[in-house]
Every structure is written in structure tokens, then in C-alpha cells.
Amino acid sequence: MSHAHGSPSPVASRSGTPLKGRIRVPGDKSISHRSMIFGLLSIGETRVEGLLEGDDVLRTAEACRALGATITREAPGRWRIVGAGIGGLTDPKDVLDFGNAGTGSRLMMGVAGSHPITSTFDGDASLRKRPMRRILDPLTKMGVTVVSEAEGGRVPLTLRGPKETLPITYETPAASAQIKSAILLAGLNSPGKTTVIEREATRDHTERMLRHFGASVEVVPHGADGRAITLQGQPELRGTDIVVPTDPSSAAFPLVAALITPGSDVVIEGVMMNPLRTGLITTLIEMGASIERLNERDEGGETVADLRVRHSRLTGVTVPHARAPSMIDEYPILAVAASFAEGTTRMQGLHELRVKESDRLAAVAAGLAEAGVEHEIHGDDLLVHGSGGKVRGGGNPVATHLDHRIAMAFLVMGLATDQPMTVDDGAMIATSFPSFIPLMRELGATIQD
Ligand SMILES: O=C(O)C1=C[C@@H](OP(=O)(O)O)[C@@H](O)[C@H](O)C1
Ligand SMILES: C=C(OP(=O)(O)O)C(=O)O
Structure with missing residues (x-):
């Protein structure tokens, strides 16, 4: 099992000088995983620039190697993948260990499960708690056999693919973009058309990359907020070049840090502005945040912008459930921003937060309690009663439950609280944002590990 990291490594942050300067956060995690996967499923060479070299993505790279890709790191962020092609995957010799990564494991279940090979999936204590039925159910309909699974449809589990995937x-x-993507990726090795209907549109990186690699994908609106995505199976994907735009979910941390730390003025360069990822920015602007979108341009097929962020007086708002897919990973850091706002922020319909790396609703509530922030959970809604700028902080170390976003969110909080904040373990930050602490220090943050 991965991440059997010996003793936890606590990290602390405290308030200090205003945050100033320009930074660029690493490549997008969703697109980085998919770069490896599409590289594996293509014929020929794929060259990736700006890959996120976080632990989650490196695990996906390892799995792609085990299934037949040749993968080399040529320079920081620059990777070369020679694919095995759709239909060309080989039996992996060992268990595919995805560590902490829901995305890597679930997408690869679609990839490996749709091939006539046997593959076993496992991960760390966090991944072992996460629901995989949501992937196994549609894969079973496509003819995949679940040879074995841990109780409740969890990893470790073993899949055997059919001769011909339906x-x-x-x-x-x-x-869930992970469910959608697992099915579409399985549909690649199936004759005929695979259609995924989602009632609420989720991040569309798989659809965009399918097209970029040469597949034929049709997307039509479905209902008020949804989409139906139809993929023509068994295309010949051709290796190509990818420039990975920077990750808005990582940018969220320095962004909120600048908003809550008095006197701050920060530029975060080249942040991906895909509208299915920018719900946090929409929400913060509604709350009164000073966020300027500068120098909008295209990078790697996505619109990116430099974000100039200044310390702001924030006001509580209601965040509708319909916005959740476009900011699903940003609720922990939004709760931090809301703690410093004037009045109540109500975040509606957060049930999916209960099945992330941790139960994020519970983990956020526990962290807020340590910091002395008034809050309530009503059903699936989180209400944060903001203090209008002053938050006590302190308390016991926040329990991160192997969750990188809980760790980063409460370290950001500690940059503006009266008393320092400590998180019980910073190790998981390396899964999605390995340079978090050095980049925050570059802006002037006091973070001690
Ligand atoms: O497809 C993806 O790359 C992701 C989808 C989301 O998960 P769900 O599909 O479970 O909502 C998100 O939370 C995760 O960080 C990345
Ligand atoms: C939910 C997340 O990732 P994953 O599902 O890939 O573990 C995340 O990065 O916040």
C-alpha cells in the first residue's frame, strides 16, 4: 500500500507581512492524469509540457507504464509517452497502486476494464474508503467482470475485461467527471456509440482531449444544465502535443490567502479559466473580492488569465447547488474565505464532498471549530458565520485525514488568524501541489514544516 508514511509531519502557519509578488502554480491535475492516459491509448508519440508532477499523476504514469506505454521524463514538466494504442494494452504484472488518487484509479478502471486483461487496483487508506460502485456499475453493463472487490465496492478490486466491450x-x-470519463474511456475500446448523459455539466477535459487526439465526440445539451456526450468507439488515437494549463484548484489557495491577508496584492499567472472550473472565482467576486482577470489568452486549447488579487472585505453569500460541479474541490478553501467575511455564507448541496479524499464536510467543520469559527451543517448544506475579518485561530492541530485540500485550506487560514494554525500532516499536499509551501513563502507567507 502507498503512503504508509511513517509518522505524520505537522505543518504550521502564522500571520505576518502582506502577501506580494507574482507566482505561477503547477499544471492542472485533471489534464495531467488524462495526458498520460491518452498517451497510453494513442499510436505514436505524445509530448507533454507543464505536467503536474504530483504524486497522484505519477501513479497514473506508473499504471500506464504497467499497461504498455513507454514513458520518459525529459525535463521538469516535460514528458514523452509512446502509446500502446486502443486494444493494445498488456496484462500488468503487479497491482496498480493509485495512492491517494480518485481520478487516476477511476479513469484507469475504464481504460483497463475495457481490455481483455486482468488488472488489480489499490490505493492508500483514504482511497480504500472511497466508493467505486459508481464506476463498477456502468462497467459491468459494458461486459466487464468484477473478479473481486473489498466490501461495499471498494479497492482493492480486480477487473477482467471482456473480449468485446459493449x-x-x-x-x-x-x-461526476470521473464517472463520465471512466465510461467514455471504456467506450473507446468498444464498437459503436457510447453515450453518457449528465444532468449537470461537469469538467469537460476528457471530451476536449478526446477530440484533440482524433476521436469523434458529439456533445448536445440535455435538460436545463446537462449534456449528452456521444463517442464513436474504436477510433485510432494519434499521439500529439499537449500543453497543460495551470490548475485553478491549486491557484485557489494563494488566491484566497491574498484576499484574507491585509495589505496583500498578488498576481497568479496563467490560471485556466475553463468555465466548468471557475465557480470559486464567480463566488468570491459575488462576495466582493478584488480579482482582476488580466491578459486573457489561449494556452493548450484553454483560456487562461493572470489573476491580480488584492485583500478585500468579503460579504457572505448563498452558493447554489447548481454551481457545485464547477467548484467541487474548492469548498474547503471557500469555507476559509467565508470565515473572514461579514455575515453568513451558505453552501448548498454538498453531498459529494462526503466521498472525497476525506469526508470534507466533516473535516472542514472540525477545522472551523478548532479555529473558533461559528458554523452549522444542515443536511448537505454548510453555513459559515463569518466574523467580518477577525478569526481567532489556534486550537488543536486540524485533522487532515489524508486530504491535501484540508491541509492547504487550514494553512491558508492561519496566515490571517490571530493565533497560528497547525495541521496534523502536510504529506498529502504533494499529491496535487508539491510546490505549495515554497510558492506561498515566495509571496511572504510564514509556513513552518
Ligand atoms: O475528473 C476529474 O479530473 C476530477 C473530477 C472531480 O471528481 P468527481 O468526478 O468525483 O466529482 C474532482 O473532485 C477531482 O478532483 C478531479
Ligand atoms: C477530489 C480530488 O481528487 P481525486 O478524486 O482525484 O482524489 C481533489 O483533488 O480534490
């Missing part, structure tokens, strides 16, 4: 039409039971 195309299906499937409506996802939750707004």
Missing part, C-alpha cells in the same frame, strides 16, 4: 447509454447518478 457500447452503452448511461445517465450518471451523480454529477
